[in-house]
Amino acid sequence: MFQQLRALAPDSILGLMAKYRADPAPHKVDLGVGVYRDLAGNTPVLDSVRRAEREVLATQTTKAYVAPAGREEFNHAVEEMVLGALHPVRRDRRVRTVQAPGGCGALRVGAELMRAAAPATTVYVSDPTWGNHLPLLGSSGMRLERYPYYDARSHELRFDAMLERLEQASAGDAVLIHACCHNPSGADLGEAEWPLLLEVLERRRLVPYLDLAYQGFGQSLDADVEGIRLLAQHLPEALIAVSFSKNLGLYRERVGALIVVSESAERAEAVQSHVLQIARGIYSMPPDHGAAVAAYLFADPGLRSAWQSELDAMRARIRQMRALLTERLRATTGDDSFGFIRSQRGMFSLLGVSPAAVDRLRERQHIYMTPDSRMNLAGISPQNVDYVAEAVATERFA
Numbered sequence: 137m138f139q140q141l142r143a144l145a146p147d148s149i150l151g152l153m154a155k156y157r158a159d160p161a162p163h164k165v166d167l168g169v170g171v172y173r174d175l176a177g178n179t180p181v182l183d184s185v186r187r188a189e190r191e192v193l194a195t196q197t198t199k200a201y202v203a204p205a206g207r208e209e210f211n212h213a214v215e216e217m218v219l220g221a222l223h224p225v226r227r228d229r230r231v232r233t234v235q236a237p238g239g240c241g242a243l244r245v246g247a248e249l250m251r252a253a254a255p256a257t258t259v260y261v262s263d264p265t266w267g268n269h270l271p272l273l274g275s276s277g278m279r280l281e282r283y284p285y286y287d288a289r290s291h292e293l294r295f296d297a298m299l300e301r302l303e304q305a306s307a308g309d310a311v312l313i314h315a316c317c318h319n320p321s322g323a324d325l326g327e328a329e330w331p332l333l334l335e336v337l338e339r340r341r342l343v344p345y346l347d348l349a350y351q352g353f354g355q356s357l358d359a360d361v362e363g364i365r366l367l368a369q370h371l372p373e374a375l376i377a378v379s380f381s382k383n384l385g386l387y388r389e390r391v392g393a394l395i396v397v398s399e400s401a402e403r404a405e406a407v408q409s410h411v412l413q414i415a416r417g418i419y420s421m422p423p424d425h426g427a428a429v430a431a432y433l434f435a436d437p438g439l440r441s442a443w444q445s446e447l448d449a450m451r452a453r454i455r456q457m458r459a460l461l462t463e464r465l466r467a468t469t470g471d472d473s474f475g476f477i478r479s480q481r482g483m484f485s486l487l488g489v490s491p492a493a494v495d496r497l498r499e500r501q502h503i504y505m506t507p508d509s510r511m512n513l514a515g516i517s518p519q520n521v522d523y524v525a526e527a528v529a530t531e532r533f534a
């Protein structure tokens with residue numbers, strides 16, 4: 137059976153992690169892996185999460201199956217957090233939410249739903265986008281196309297080119313949009329862009345597929361979902377893949393949800409039946425533990441506010457590191473060519489240097505980032521920022 141299989145090249149980010157681990161240099165810096173890090177370089181269990189987890193473990197009476205949709209109270213809380221309690225699609229019963237194994241699980245179930253509903257759909261993804269979008273959406277058999285989004289050399293959003301490309305899409309095609317904290321660029325759509333995008337989606341009858349993996353990492357829990365709320369309010373259909381890996385620090389527990397907006401309450405019911413059948417056919421049911429912890433935390437006012445403080449602190453730390461790195465790069469390079477890092481959002485920015493410069497940074501300076509020059513700003517600390525700024529100034533054109 138397996139004689140025809142040849143070993144595949146290792147996943148580039150896992151390969152990078154292995155190289156970093158094997159590097160004996162004491163001053164090495166990991167800006168590659170996409171997890172939050174505190175000042176000491178750790179990815180801690182949040183205190184609010186630990187407290188919720190203790191309660192869940194102390195009061196749990198069974199490990200019996202939950203359901204393909206996961207926990208109802210979790211789904212309810214997620215929908216409220218993303219759309220807001222009073223959103224018209226909730227009032228009109230046009231929305232359904234199911235728990236999924238992380239944002240990846242949600243993205244894949246959503247892709248399978250689109251394929252079941254309309255197999256000829258093309259899904260447009262941003263150029264650049266998170267590397268895993270392509271296999272997650274592509275392996276469902278959907279056709280993928282790219283729309284221009286960000287120019288890593290000029291550090292500018294290519295918004296006009298994006299809209300021009302979407303004008304050429306066919307009615308019914310889907311557009312994958314990063315809701316906030318664009319991965320890898322850190323360049324987000326703003327108040328000016330969302331309504332213009334809405335206008336094109338509405339007129340061209342395109343379906344937004346929103347990827348929300350960093351709610352609370354950009355500006356605030358509410359501000360980061362304003363674009364989602366706007367599109368959901370005015371368009372007949374939308375899909376939203378939600379991840380709690382970053383904002384609850386529950387990466388390995390696989391906590392996520394898929395929210396689907398349909399044009400009527402009746403259609404939403406039909407869509408839900410397909411979503412559940414798809415989940416049943418892939419993993420049957422999502423893992424319970426992380427969602428149980430999240431649901432407990434969301435429902436407890438004390439824990440919820442403690443979590444929001446911890447989330448605010450994570451966001452503030454990333455912003456501080458953005459400002460600090462920008463300032464040190466200005467000092468070492470003598471110009472402001474890295475000023476964009478300060479104003480971008482979320483964990484990532486593209487340094488905008490060549491793959492050869494990325495190689496030199498890794499081989500000569502022991503600084504690790506992905507070949508597209510994506511940096512995780514949470515890997516920067518007051519201890520390593522001078523070193524990183526010097527190294528970038530030395531290697532960027534060398």
Ligand SMILES: Cc1ncc(COP(=O)(O)O)c(C=O)c1O
Nearest residue numbers: 238239240266319347349379381
């Ligand atoms: C843009 C984006 N979407 C989705 C995810 C999904 O994350 P997970 O499956 O770990 O919840 C990630 C994680 O890195 C991401 O960066």
